[in-house]
Amino acid sequence: FGRRAHFAQASYTSLPRQLTQLGWDAVDGILLDLGLSSMQLDTPERGFSFQHDAPLDMRFSPQNPVTAASLVNGLDENELADLLYRYGEEADGRRIARAIVRARPLQTTLQLAAAIEAILPRRGRVHPATQTFQALRIAVNEELASVADVLPKAAAALRSGARLAVISFHSLEDRIVKEFFREQGRDLVNPPYTPLYAEERKAVLKEISRKPIIPSEAEIAENPRARSAKLRVAEKL
Ligand SMILES: C[S@@+](CC[C@H](N)C(=O)[O-])C[C@H]1O[C@@H](n2cnc3c(N)ncnc32)[C@H](O)[C@@H]1O
Structure with a gap:
């Protein structure tokens, strides 16, 4: 990969610090491959x-x-x-x-x-x-807390049009990703005289598809450990 690759052995929850150290203010894409290898x-x-x-x-x-x-x-x-x-x-x-x-x-x-x-x-x-x-x-490994922690950091690090892709391997992880994408996909605008949100904001992300991408039968036959994987992708608005 030459100079196109930079490796850091660190928790992904330290993403903002890693980007600051590289002098990068935003990125064109993030893939989080959760769980264990x-x-x-x-x-x-x-x-x-x-x-x-x-x-x-x-x-x-x-x-x-x-x-x-x-x-x-x-x-x-x-x-x-x-x-x-x-x-x-x-x-x-x-x-x-x-x-x-x-x-x-x-x-x-x-x-x-x-x-x-x-x-x-x-x-x-x-x-x-x-x-x-x-x-x-x-x-x-405090896995669920780490996923919940990194998602807003990852969303904040994307430039407009960039994508965040997350592969999860069980429903507990997937639920956190799904709910985060849904919540970031909504405009938070208070109706008249009813302050529902302390801070109003436009939607931050748009899901590429509401359903997760899952492996085909052929992929599962070749790699059975892929069987419970779910890939969700959202684009920064
Ligand atoms: C599914 S594996 C990824 C495998 C890798 N993408 C590959 O194809 O070889 C997930 C990896 O993330 C690591 N990991 C888990 N939690 C992490 C965290 N909070 N920060 C950084 N890495 C983490 C695990 O140790 C594991 O090696």
Whole structure:
């Protein structure tokens, strides 16, 4: 890529600082590819997968002081149940939280998966620990808060006509992106005598299509991990 590329190892929430450092006041496009990478999932010692035994880590950044083990062993039962419900949409969150607390300390991925499997038998092909692992990963990396944080920063960094494209991998992320695009697509204008908005403004973004772009059957056959991906695109007005 030569001088056309600049790499920075940093949270995308630091986007404004990165742009200031480059001396760029606006950009022509932003692509956010959320979640975790196949490489991370396939590196057992990162602790994202229960296919292999590894320490319960799950951090995207080694600078992050919070690991999955610190949450699993440090939160109380209610906090764990709440985390599993909020970030894993796990209907059995309460039972799993109780099983985790009973089995503690849990240090490895397989210990955690086994503690869950002991109280929830496998249903079909999906391992009963799947949503717990997702929930822990989201919590460790504060993924939803980061998405909510970066979207307005990204929108502000675009020049007029530039596009913001976001690929998400589960409904919790996608909901944040969808709601942000909808909200930024509306004019906020107070009706006479009814101050609904502290600040009036015109719409900031226009969605390219209301429906997300999803992978074709052929793409999913070639790359099964793409199956839950949703791409939403909006243009800066
Ligand atoms: C879906 S992968 C992207 C893969 C990459 N586009 C590729 O094709 O190889 C998402 C990546 O974003 C990283 N990531 C997650 N949250 C982040 C954040 N807040 N700031 C920066 N990177 C983050 C993850 O560590 C992961 O490597």
